[in-house]
Amino acid sequence: MMKRPSFAIYGILAAFVLGSAFPFYWSFLVASRDNSVLTGDFTLVPGGNFWTNASRVFDTVPFWKALGNSFIVSGTVTFSVVLLSTLAGFAFAKLKFRGRGVLFLFVVATLAVPTQLGIIPLYMAMAEFGWAGELEAVIVPNLVTAFGVFWMRQYLVDAIPDELVEAARMDGCSLWRAFWHVALPAARPAAAMLGVFTFMQSWNDFLWPLVVLNADNPTLQVALEKLQSGYYVDYSLVLAGTTLATVPVLIVFLVLGRQIVAGVMQGAVKG
């Protein structure tokens, strides 16, 4: 049995975690008071102004619309990425076909390609399609990721025994049905993690939504930017906005934190 670590280790970790949590708390603190907390009367005790400031947020930007948009965009993107990655990942992991090695090598090679740098032609295309300002413009360019395919393939290689696919084939099961009834159930844990990561990434995406969306139909991140970009910055207003925008992800983190931790650590070993 390993011995329990000393208090010093707990102390350092506790300081690190407190530091990690502090900016969140600071955001709430300023949002719950007024700007005086910044100008001298320093305190760590929250005040009672949060809802006043929050309602000012709702008056300044279309917050609820932005929240809904973010859910629509991230939900659609997540669904597509998970489904198409599982499909391709299954083929790469368990089916034999000519060119499989080369094609998978291509997937691995593109993992490192900064596709974000292609925004100028994407912007031209969106203008051409008349999608500028519409949610399609932020959904369609994110429907697949090379990472997703790579991740699902790595998982499915070990998760499904080859005999299982063989057996399904022998029984006259089409590959599509084998995917649906064998691969998809087996892929569930990895697909769930891919889903969480994709959702968070899409939720936090900023550069591209800032380019194609406008203030009337924003995602949450774009709405936050509009909140901050006035001539004069009213911090209790802006930080009420960041607090409101952070609450959903914090809830997700509290519910799924254990899985997210496992996902990050598993990704490291698999990758």
Added chain:
Amino acid sequence: MTATLSKVDRGPAQEAGPRPPRRYRLSNLDAKVSPYLFVAPFFVLFGAIGLFPLLYTAYVSLFDWEVGADEPLFIGLENYRTLFEDDQFWNALFNTFSIFLLSSVPQIIVAVVIAALLNANLRARTGWRMGVLLPYVASLVALTIIFGSLFGPQYGLVNDVLGLFGISPIDWQASTFGSHVAIASMVNWRWTGYNALIILAAMQAIPRDVYEAALVDGASALRRFFSITLPMLKPTLIFVIVTSTIGGLQIFTEPKLFEPAGGSGGGSEHQYQTVVLYLYQSAFQGLDLGYASAIAWVLFLVVIGVAVLNFFLTRRAVR
């Protein structure tokens, strides 16, 4: 799982007798074609929304291509010539690398330390791991706005705290180095815990008996760390460094939003304007798509180049 299997099994039992040949042919066709159909959606979409725009960027960069102008004018490599003589570009490249180094180097060192601490036999293990990962879920925009207030030159908390130690206030937005430190601290805050968990996972994959052998040989804890742990972490450290390079060189949100009400971002004297921010400003504020494409393409080559360089350097250094 069992339920789905039995459902699959029931299929052929219902059809008595030998299968018709047509069915074999169909099944053969299925085996030949289906795999391609399964991977096709990814390749088609990735080609259309990932690779094609990237390649088309190179094409656009050869034109004088303005938003709203009638006809793009082919000018060959003129955009690149201008770019290499553009002080703002070199400045942005310098800022990007400066912020990148200020964020990645301390970050990886601290992440290894935190990982080593988390690797101790802690009580409430998962709780500590979640605590460390907390910043990872924060939205970058919210985070930048919050840090912008913490690093405010007049009423920022950071300056207040420094004041307690008798350090005079620093103008985190106006000074080049100060703004780089502030922006790097946002990056560090967000990613250190995440990388610590990745490194922790790799530490736990190191076989115990290696340590036991070293213990028998009387190696000290420090010695064990430097002679066993660090070398065994090599592949993971390379992974972490390469990923943070790819992300770090494309940093945008932090410099864009660091200064509240800061106009287009990047600082009044471009003191923290990064390459992607310059790209954004050239394309969507300057409306010069050709020039912005040249910036994008040069940055693309820089990212790939640095990632490859990193890979070889770290493979040698971390032995």
